[in-house]
Amino acid sequence: MDRFTLKKLINMISQREISSAELVSTYLDRIKKYDHSLNSFLTLNEESAREQSLIADKVIQAGNYSSLTGIPYASKDIFCTKGIRTTCASKMLENFIPPYDSTIIDRIKSSGAILMGKTNMDEFAMGSSNETSYFGPVQNPWNLERSPGGSSGGSAAAVASGIIPIALGTDTGGSIRQPAAFTGITGLKPTYGRCSRYGMIAFASSLDQAGLLALTAEDISIFLEVMSGFDPLDSTSVEQDVPKYSDLIDSSIEGRTVGIPKEFFNDSLDSESQKLLDQGIAIYEKLGAKIIEISLPNIGYSVPTYYVVASAECSSNLARYDGIRYGYRDDDIEDLDDLYRTNRQIGFGDEVKRRIMTGTYVLSAGYYDAYYLKAQKVRQLISNDFEEAFKKVDLIVGPTTQSPAFKIGEKIDDPVSMYMNDIYTISSNLAGLPALSHPIGLIDNLPIGMQLIAPHFEESRLLNFCNLFQQETDYHMQQPQAFLDVRH
Amino acid sequence: MKWETVIGLEIHVQLACKSKIFSSSSTKYGMSQNTQASLVDLGYPGVLPVLNQQAVIMAIKFGLAVDAEIAEKSIFARKNYFYPDLPKGYQISQYELPIVFNGSIEIPIDNNDMKTIRITRAHLEEDAGKSIHDKFDNATAVDLNRAGTPLLEIVSEPDLSSAEEASTYMQKIHQLVRYLKISDGNMQEGSFRCDANISLKPIGSSKLGTRAEIKNINSFRFVEKAIEYEIERQKDILEEGGSVTQETRLYDSDKNETRSMRSKEEANDYRYFPDPDLLPILVDKELIKEIKIDLPELFEQKVDRYIKDYSIKKADAIEIAKNIDIAEFYEAIISRFKGNPQQAANWFLSDLMGHIKKENISITDSIITPESSAELLQRIADNVVSASMTKIILKQLIETTDSVDEIIEAQGLRQISDIDQIEAIILEVLESYPDQREQYLSGKEQVLGFLIGQVMKKTSGKANPKIVNKILLEQIKK
Numbered sequence: 029m030d031r032f033t034l035k036k037l038i039n040m041i042s043q044r045e046i047s048s049a050e051l052v053s054t055y056l057d058r059i060k061k062y063d064h065s066l067n068s069f070l071t072l073n074e075e076s077a078r079e080q081s082l083i084a085d086k087v088i089q090a091g092n093y094s095s096l097t098g099i100p101y102a103s104k105d106i107f108c109t110k111g112i113r114t115t116c117a118s119k120m121l122e123n124f125i126p127p128y129d130s131t132i133i134d135r136i137k138s139s140g141a142i143l144m145g146k147t148n149m150d151e152f153a154m155g156s157s158n159e160t161s162y163f164g165p166v167q168n169p170w171n172l173e174r175s176p177g178g179s180s181g182g183s184a185a186a187v188a189s190g191i192i193p194i195a196l197g198t199d200t201g202g203s204i205r206q207p208a209a210f211t212g213i214t215g216l217k218p219t220y221g222r223c224s225r226y227g228m229i230a231f232a233s234s235l236d237q238a239g240l241l242a243l244t245a246e247d248i249s250i251f252l253e254v255m256s257g258f259d260p261l262d263s264t265s266v267e268q269d270v271p272k273y274s275d276l277i278d279s280s281i282e283g284r285t286v287g288i289p290k291e292f293f294n295d296s297l298d299s300e301s302q303k304l305l306d307q308g309i310a311i312y313e314k315l316g317a318k319i320i321e322i323s324l325p326n327i328g329y330s331v332p333t334y335y336v337v338a339s340a341e342c343s344s345n346l347a348r349y350d351g352i353r354y355g356y357r358d359d360d361i362e363d364l365d366d367l368y369r370t371n372r373q374i375g376f377g378d379e380v381k382r383r384i385m386t387g388t389y390v391l392s393a394g395y396y397d398a399y400y401l402k403a404q405k406v407r408q409l410i411s412n413d414f415e416e417a418f419k420k421v422d423l424i425v426g427p428t429t430q431s432p433a434f435k436i437g438e439k440i441d442d443p444v445s446m447y448m449n450d451i452y453t454i455s456s457n458l459a460g461l462p463a464l465s466h467p468i469g470l471i472d473n474l475p476i477g478m479q480l481i482a483p484h485f486e487e488s489r490l491l492n493f494c495n496l497f498q499q500e501t502d503y504h505m506q507q508p509q510a511f512l513d514v515r516h
Numbered sequence: 517m518k519w520e521t522v523i524g525l526e527i528h529v530q531l532a533c534k535s536k537i538f539s540s541s542s543t544k545y546g547m548s549q550n551t552q553a554s555l556v557d558l559g560y561p562g563v564l565p566v567l568n569q570q571a572v573i574m575a576i577k578f579g580l581a582v583d584a585e586i587a588e589k590s591i592f593a594r595k596n597y598f599y600p601d602l603p604k605g606y607q608i609s610q611y612e613l614p615i616v617f618n619g620s621i622e623i624p625i626d627n628n629d630m631k632t633i634r635i636t637r638a639h640l641e642e643d644a645g646k647s648i649h650d651k652f653d654n655a656t657a658v659d660l661n662r663a664g665t666p667l668l669e670i671v672s673e674p675d676l677s678s679a680e681e682a683s684t685y686m687q688k689i690h691q692l693v694r695y696l697k698i699s700d701g702n703m704q705e706g707s708f709r710c711d712a713n714i715s716l717k718p719i720g721s722s723k724l725g726t727r728a729e730i731k732n733i734n735s736f737r738f739v740e741k742a743i744e745y746e747i748e749r750q751k752d753i754l755e756e757g758g759s760v761t762q763e764t765r766l767y768d769s770d771k772n773e774t775r776s777m778r779s780k781e782e783a784n785d786y787r788y789f790p791d792p793d794l795l796p797i798l799v800d801k802e803l804i805k806e807i808k809i810d811l812p813e814l815f816e817q818k819v820d821r822y823i824k825d826y827s828i829k830k831a832d833a834i835e836i837a838k839n840i841d842i843a844e845f846y847e848a849i850i851s852r853f854k855g856n857p858q859q860a861a862n863w864f865l866s867d868l869m870g871h872i873k874k875e876n877i878s879i880t881d882s883i884i885t886p887e888s889s890a891e892l893l894q895r896i897a898d899n900v901v902s903a904s905m906t907k908i909i910l911k912q913l914i915e916t917t918d919s920v921d922e923i924i925e926a927q928g929l930r931q932i933s934d935i936d937q938i939e940a941i942i943l944e945v946l947e948s949y950p951d952q953r954e955q956y957l958s959g960k961e962q963v964l965g966f967l968i969g970q971v972m973k974k975t976s977g978k979a980n981p982k983i984v985n986k987i988l989l990e991q992i993k994k
Contacts, residue, residue: 108562121561128555130562227562234792262564263795341792344594347605348559352658364656368598391596391787400789 031190031507034247038095041088048088048098048142052081055100055144058191065511066167066189068182070105071113072145080142087140096254097140102195104183105146106153107133107238108227112143116229117161118151120349120356120375130227131259132196132238139254147195148182151377152346153203153231155179156449159440160379167436168211169511170474174433177207177449183241184211189511194242194251200231201334202428202453204239205465209428209477212467212506214494215241216248219484220460221266224259230345232338233264235457244504245466245494249273252487268485276488277495282316284493287421289324292452298431300471305427308468308478308497312425315496322421324413329406330455331447336390336403337458342380343387349375382443411459414481423493424481427452428465432474456481464490467503475506517755519716521747522724523682524674525739527689528667529699530643530707531574537642537666538565538608545705553645553660559603564793567592571666572797574698575615575640576807578668581696581814582635584619586804592640592794596787601645601658609669610639611788615797621692623684633685634673640797641667662706668698674713674724679743683736686710690736694840695814709734714746716754725750726760730767730774742767746774818843826850826857835865842869845879848886855897863893867910888913891920904977905929933980935987938971942984942991945970956992964988 032040040046056074063069077100084098108114108126110133115121129137137143150160158166158181166181168174169189176185180197184207187195197204199217208215216239223238230236238255240248253274258267288309293302313319351357351371358370376384390399417424429449439446456463461484465477482489498504536543539556556563579586593611619635645663649656670689676682690708693699701708715727730746733739745767750760764783765774813821815837822833837843846864850857868889872879892909895901901909901924912923924930932938945967946953956963971984 108560114561116561124561126561128560226564229561230793232792261566263566264564264793340789344596344606344787344789347596347598348561348603350598350600350605352600353558353603354560364600388787391789393785393787396787396789 031243032193033243034099034193034250035244037099037193038250041098042095048081048084049078051098052077052100052142052144055192059145059186062189062191062511063186065172066169066185066191067164068148068166068176068186068189068191069102069145070115070117070148070163070182073109073112073143074145076112077142077144084140084142094140095250096136099141100144100192101136101141101251102144102147102183102186102192103133104149104180104195104197106149106198106229107196108229109133109143109146112146114146114229115163116152117149117163118376118380119162120372121229121354122162122356124354126227128227131224131261132255133227135254136196136251141251141254144192147180147186150179150181150203151380152229152342153179153198153200153236154342154379154383156202156206156446157434157436157439158182158207159436160377162377165436168433169508170212170433171510173435174474175210175436175438177210177429177433179203179207180215180241181207184208184213184215187211187241187243188213188508190507194240194247197239197241198228198231199237199239199453199457200235200338201457202450204241205428205453205463205477205479206449208241208465209467209475209479210433212470212475212477212503212508213241213243214245214248214464214466214498214504215239216252216464216487216490217456217462218252218256218487219266219462220457221264222256222462222485222487224257224262224265226259226261230341232341233345234341235334235338237457244498245464245491246274246277246498248464249277249488249491249495252491256487266485271488273488273491277491279492280316281312281493281496284317284423285421286312286317286319287322287417287424288319289322289327289417289424289426291324291327292426296430296448296451297427301427301429301431301476304469304471304476305478309425311497311500312493315500317423317493320421322417322424324410324417324455326406326409326413327455330410330458331451333403333406333410334450334454334458335386335447336399337407339383339387340391340400340403341387343384343391346376346380346384351375379443407458410455414455414459414461414483418483422482423489426479426481428477428479429453432471432476452479460484462487462490464494466494466497467506468501469503470506473509475503518719519751519754520719520721521677521679521743522674522715522717522727523676523678523743524713525670525672525676525682525686525710526713527670527672527686527708527710529670529689529693529701531571531666531668532697532699533568533570533574533666535568536664537568537571537640539664541664543665545702547661549657549659550661553663557603557660557664559605565608565791567794567797568666571640571668572615572799573807574666574696575638575668576799576804577696577698577811578638578670578693579616579619580804580808580811581692582616582619582621582638584616584635584638586799587613587615587617587797588800589613589796589798590615590639591796592791593788594791597784599644599647600656601647601660601663603645603660603663607642607644608791608794609641613796614639615799621685621688623681623688625681625684631675631681633675636671636673638668638670641669643667674715679740679747682712682743683740686739687736691815691838691840695812697812697840703734706734710739712739712743712746714743714750715760716747716750725754726762728760728762728774729764731764731777733767735769738767738769741769741772742774745772749774826861828858828861832858832861832865836861839879841878841880845886845889849890849893852887852890853893853897855893859897860893863906864889867906871910871914884910884913888920895920895924899931899933899980899982900924901929902931902977902979902981905931929978931980932975932978933983935983938975938979938983939987939991941971941974941979942988945974946991953992964992967992
């Protein structure tokens with residue numbers, strides 16, 4: 029059993045080497061056979077996927093099909109899917125079946141791709157290890173004792189193990205890039221406003237953005253074309269044309285300038301990772317890029333700024349979960365106060381409650397100016413830093429994480445250490461910038477990622493750089509050994 | 517001690533948008549429970565609000581009509597609190613940067629004087645749903661049809677100094693939003709309601725007293741009564757040396773009293789912050805200019821025009837222009853009626869408005885149309901029927917589906933203007949009443965009226981009175 033790229037599957041379908049029904053069946057078998065060791069899927073869409081694959085085959089036979097017709101994919105369980113349980117990995121939504129499709133799911137459906145199931149995640153996307161999931165942690169296919177990262181840990185583990193070719197994720201502070209780095213795959217968080225948030229269950233509205241996890245930049249470019257673009261149902265989505273990303277990934281980067289922020293290379297980065305990063309940077313140099321050192325002076329405030337803004341927004345976004353119209357509702361309720369207290373006490377996990385409390389605190393009278401308002405000002409300063417930097421460079425390159433995947437259980441009781449995990453990824457969310465992580469090698473058989481950050485709406489530049497890197501190297505094709513051992 | 521009353525009003529106006537402020541559900545009133553609530557109104561996971569631009573335009577209209585400033589950039593904020601009829605756990609409102617600010621409006625006070633009431637701000641927000649506590653045992657039901665209904669909250673400065681002024685101001689704003697057609701102003705349906713902030717201070721003192729806020733008053737009469745009650749209540753407390761508690765109170769119209777709802781200490785910390793799901797409202801000067809050009813004629817302008825163009829009495833002009841529906845009805849009559857507008861106003865205010873008031877309906881719901889009104893007035897002006905027939909015809913118009921002309925024909929009401937026919941009747945009358953004729957000729961001229969009456973009686977009132985008069989004077993002397 030091979031791990032196939034999306035591109036490969038598209039070619040196989042168009043060459044009639046395989047039918048959609050066979051493809052869907054193969055991946056369903058893989059999930060059913062191997063996912064018990066990963067816990068990456070929460071819900072399988074088996075029956076509907078099989079039905080859709082039969083329809084797809086008819087469409088393909090008729091010759092009137094698009095490149096994604098009949099191609100299987102998975103979605104993080106944060107996107108509402110009509111008629112398919114959408115839990116956000118929370119007890120609160122354990123039995124929630126949305127009556128509508130999120131815009132992204134709808135667009136992908138129109139492209140012909142087939143939703144195979146919903147992937148595990150940190151509860152309401154709050155977490156960096158997938159351990160806050162009500163349905164249990166996801167295991168990293170590279171080492172089953174390790175975390176695949178989070179919050180899109182299920183999507184990352186599923187793609188890395190080859191039980192799905194591509195998966196949707198969301199990224200509020202690094203939730204696509206960090207798991208991509210920990211599992212040795214490629215993950216893209218697009219510009220804030222590039223993809224519709226309608227139907228994507230909100231964590232922190234000003235930071236959340238949908239994105240993709242796949243094996244290659246090329247695979248991501250194919251899916252991104254379908255997903256992106258203005259949505260009248262999301263006022264924060266931007267009316268700007270969507271380029272044909274897959275046509276732009278082969279451009280030369282000769283003479284392009286890459287900035288290395290000196291603040292990203294400090295003591296918190298481990299030395300082994302540093303070495304791999306240097307090698308990775310050297311490859312970009314070899315491809316013709318000019319490397320210069322830059323400074324992002326306020327970047328050190330990213331983590332505290334993020335936890336104020338994200339918590340504030342989540343405390344309000346999650347107020348709707350009261351068990352009245354949907355969601356967990358306890359049978360034993362005394363009065364109105366008790367209804368809120370009990371349903372939310374039992375329905376939400378610890379990390380979610382911790383952030384709701386933090387957020388409620390920073391927004392409350394007397395503290396608003398000192399926390400929320402101050403954080404918004406710092407957020408602006410961080411954005412300004414990037415704006416200045418992009419006057420000098422085309423792209424910023426740095427680490428995705430401080431170190432390779434940590435062990436499950438290692439950090440879960442130390443929230444601050446867990447929050448520090450996102451130290452390199454958070455700033456692009458605060459500034460709304462597109463960013464990507466791609467693999468650059470292994471330390472002790474654990475993958476390490478490199479992060480690329482581009483100016484607003486320059487996803488094509490990220491994908492172009494990454495694609496050239498992946499044509500030059502084969503880190504992205506290294507397969508998780510631990511998982512293969514378990515399988516055989 | 518003598519006390520001075522200080523009152524500020526917050527008026528909630530439901531905007532006349534067809535759909536809700538952040539979703540496409542209908543705002544139609546009186547539909548069965550929870551049928552006008554979309555996933556957005558229900559606060560489903562993942563849904564997002566999209567601003568209804570119509571509401572923005574209506575808010576700007578109001579701002580321009582009260583000479584306010586229109587914010588180039590205003591933002592929506594979330595007001596966070598838990599309640600079952602607030603599905604998202606927050607209300608989307610405007611807090612720090614409202615769309616309209618620094619306006620003012622003139623209200624009439626005693627002795628034909630006018631007083632300026634400053635309007636601090638007017639902001640857009642969504643309404644909550646409705647909790648129904650009395651329908652089920654041990655349970656509260658929630659109807660979310662109203663959730664997300666667009667509101668404009670108009671906040672005055674504490675410039676009002678009596679219950680009467682407060683009521684006048686409320687009526688003035690009501691008249692204005694009806695004129696601007698940004699609200700139906702229907703108070704029974706809750707489209708227009710207010711909160712009143714009331715405090716007392718010693719006369720001449722510059723320091724404001726502690727205020728109480730009376731919530732959700734939905735009639736002009738109640739606002740007056742509630743404030744009067746509240747003034748007395750606070751006066752009693754202060755004169756006994758006590759102090760007024762800052763609190764929210766409810767007015768009970770059945771008992772005519774206000775009752776405490778919650779004190780300041782129990783008040784929510786709403787944790788306002790800018791709503792990240794919505795972009796700032798940006799209003800450019802072009803849009804303001806366009807809206808300004810389209811602003812309708814307002815009450816004061818209408819009264820002036822009626823006096824100038826129609827030459828009707830000022831009191832009548834004011835009476836007609838008071839209510840935009842009535843004014844438009846009257847104008848629709850005038851545009852069709854080729855006669856004296858004052859004559860039309862007389863009939864309109866006495867006969868037609870009498871009917872409207874008696875039936876207790878809105879003029880727009882009346883079966884009488886401007887067309888039929890104009891037709892009726894025209895027939896009188898043209899002497900087709902005599903003025904004494906108008907009541908009969910109006911009654912028929914109300915009770916049947918016949919047109920004015922059909923009624924005139926069917927009932928044989930057409931005025932007799934045929935000179936020969938009238939002359940014959942007059943001769944008959946003079947023959948029957950020789951004594952009266954003698955009296956007239958000997959100088960007792962009042963008796964002419966009696967003779968005219970006899971002619972009219974013989975013609976069932978249909979004889980043209982002018983012709984009757986003329987011929988009678990000729991014949992009596994012969």
